[in-house]
Amino acid sequence: MEKHLGIGLMSGTSLDGIDAVLVEISGKYTETKVNVIDSLSFSFPKELREELKELCSPLTASLENICSMNMYLGKEMGKIVNDLLVKANKQKEDVLYISSHGQTIYHNPAGGKRLTAVPGTLQIGDLSVLSEVTGITAVGDFRTADMAAGGQGAPLVSFVDYILFKSEKYSRAIQNIGGIGNVTYLPKDGTDKDVQSFDTGPGNMVIDEVVTRISNGKENYDKDGKLAFQGNINTKLLNKLLDHPYLVIEPPKTTGRELFGADFVDKVIHMAGDLPSEDIVSTVTAWSARTIADSYQRFLEVDGNNLDEVIIGGGGSYNPFLMKQIKENLPEKNVYTHEHFGISSDLKEAVAFAVLGYHCLQGQYNQSPSATGAKNPVIMGKVAYTQPGAYKRVFSWRGN
Numbered sequence: 001m002e003k004h005l006g007i008g009l010m011s012g013t014s015l016d017g018i019d020a021v022l023v024e025i026s027g028k029y030t031e032t033k034v035n036v037i038d039s040l041s042f043s044f045p046k047e048l049r050e051e052l053k054e055l056c057s058p059l060t061a062s063l064e065n066i067c068s069m070n071m072y073l074g075k076e077m078g079k080i081v082n083d084l085l086v087k088a089n090k091q092k093e094d095v096l097y098i099s100s101h102g103q104t105i106y107h108n109p110a111g112g113k114r115l116t117a118v119p120g121t122l123q124i125g126d127l128s129v130l131s132e133v134t135g136i137t138a139v140g141d142f143r144t145a146d147m148a149a150g151g152q153g154a155p156l157v158s159f160v161d162y163i164l165f166k167s168e169k170y171s172r173a174i175q176n177i178g179g180i181g182n183v184t185y186l187p188k189d190g191t192d193k194d195v196q197s198f199d200t201g202p203g204n205m206v207i208d209e210v211v212t213r214i215s216n217g218k219e220n221y222d223k224d225g226k227l228a229f230q231g232n233i234n235t236k237l238l239n240k241l242l243d244h245p246y247l248v249i250e251p252p253k254t255t256g257r258e259l260f261g262a263d264f265v266d267k268v269i270h271m272a273g274d275l276p277s278e279d280i281v282s283t284v285t286a287w288s289a290r291t292i293a294d295s296y297q298r299f300l301e302v303d304g305n306n307l308d309e310v311i312i313g314g315g316g317s318y319n320p321f322l323m324k325q326i327k328e329n330l331p332e333k334n335v336y337t338h339e340h341f342g343i344s345s346d347l348k349e350a351v352a353f354a355v356l357g358y359h360c361l362q363g364q365y366n367q368s369p370s371a372t373g374a375k376n377p378v379i380m381g382k383v384a385y386t387q388p389g390a391y392k393r394v395f396s397w398r399g400n
C-alpha cells in the first residue's frame with residue numbers, strides 16, 4: 001500500500017498552543033496505518049492567549065481582530081510546519097498535505113432564536129495562508145461539513161477512536177481531557193454505527209481559568225495538580241457545580257468556552273465566597289472528574305451496555321489529582337492513559353486530524369453520524385493549495 005507523509009496540526013480549546021505531528025500514513029478507514037515520525041509543540045505566548053480568549057466571547061470579540069487573527073494564525077501555523085520539517089530533515093516536496101483543526105473561537109450547535117441564527121462553528125487559522133507559507137496543500141475546516149448534515153460539528157475524533165481502539169473483548173470509553181472533556185464509547189464488538197460520543201463537560205478549562213485568576217496571571221494551569229493537592233474539596237461548592245444544566249442534557253451534545261469560559265468562572269469565584277484559593281482549585285478539579293464519571297453512568301451504562309476500560313488522553317491525563325479523582329469515581333473500571341496503548345496523550349488529536357485530512361483527500365467519509373448526530377455521513381474538510389507544485393503533488397496521487 002502506498003505510504004505518504006502528512007502533517008497534523010491541533011490547536012485546542014485550552015488555548016495552550018499548537019501541536020504539530022509528522023506522520024507516515026497509508027490506507028483508509030479500518031485499514032488506516034499511521035505512525036508518528038516527529039513532532040513539535042508551540043506554546044502560545046501569554047499575550048496571544050489573552051487575545052484569543054477575548055475573541056472567544058461575544059462580549060469582548062471584535063470583527064477586526066477576528067479578521068486579522070485568522071490570517072495571523074494561518075501564518076504562525078505555517079511557520080511551525082516549516083520548523084517541524086527542518087527538525088525532521090524533510091523538504092516540503094516530501095509531504096503530501098497538512099491537515100489543520102484550526103482554532104475554535106465560537107461553537108454554537110444549538111443556534112439562536114433569530115431566523116438567521118442557525119447552528120454554526122468557527123475555526124480560524126486560514127488554510128490559504130498556511131498553504132502559501134509552507135508550499136504544501138492544506139486541509140481543514142472540518143466541523144462545518146458535519147453541521148451541514150445536521151450534526152453537532154463535534155466530537156470528530158470519535159471516527160479515529162473507532163479505527164484505533166475498537167475491541168472484540170472490551171467495551172471502552174476513550175476520554176479526552178483537553179479544555180473540554182469528550183468521550184467516545186465503543187461497545188465490545190460493536191460496529192461503526194454503535195459509536196457514541198459527546199462532550200462530558202469541562203475538562204481543564206475551568207481549572208486553568210481559576211488558576212490564572214488566583215495567580216494574577218502568573219500561572220495558567222495547575223501543573224501536576226500541585227494546588228489541588230494542597231486544598232480540600234468543598235462539598236457544598238461541588239454540589240452546586242454538579243447542578244450545572246449541561247450535565248443532564250441527553251447526548252449527542254457538545255460545548256465549549258461559550259458555557260465554561262471566563263464568564264462562567266466569574267460565577268464560580270462568586271459562589272466560592274471566601275474559600276481558600278487551593279480549595280477552589282481542588283473543588284473544580286474534583287468537579288471535572290465527577291462530570292466524566294457521572295456521564296458514563298448516566299448516558300453510557302444504560303440499556304444493558306457495560307463499560308470495562310477507560311482510556312484517558314489530552315493534557316488532563318498529566319494532572320495526577322484529576323486522574324486520582326477519576327479513578328476514585330470509577331472504582332470498578334480499568335483506567336489507562338493513551339500511553340498504555342503506545343499513543344502519546346499529547347499528540348493524539350494532532351494525529352487524529354492527520355487521519356481525517358488524509359480521508360478528505362481520498363474522497364472518503366471521515367465522520368461518524370452516530371457520534372455527532374448528523375443525518376448522514378459526509379466527507380469533512382476543505383482543501384487549499386496556492387501554488388501549482390502543491391496542487392500537482394496531491395492530484396497526481398489517486399488515493400484509492
Ligand SMILES: Nc1ncnc2c1ncn2[C@@H]1O[C@H](COP(=O)(O)OP(=O)(O)OP(=O)(O)O)[C@@H](O)[C@H]1O
Nearest residue numbers: 012013014178179180204221223224314315318319
Ligand atoms: N503537567 C500537567 N499538570 C496539570 N495539567 C496539565 C499538565 N499538562 C497539561 N495539562 C493541562 O492540559 C491542558 C492542555 O490540554 P490539551 O492540549 O489536551 O487541550 P486542547 O487540545 O487545547 O483542548 P481540546 O481537546 O478541548 O480542544 C492544559 O491547559 C492544562 O490544563
Ligand SMILES: CC(=O)N[C@H]1[C@@H]2OC[C@@H](O2)[C@@H](O)[C@@H]1O[C@H](C)C(=O)O
Nearest residue numbers: 013104107154155156157178180182
Ligand atoms: C468545537 C470544538 O472545537 N470542540 C472541541 C472541544 O475540545 C474537546 C471537545 O470540545 C471536542 O468536542 C472538540 O474537539 C475534539 C478534537 C473533537 O472534535 O473530537
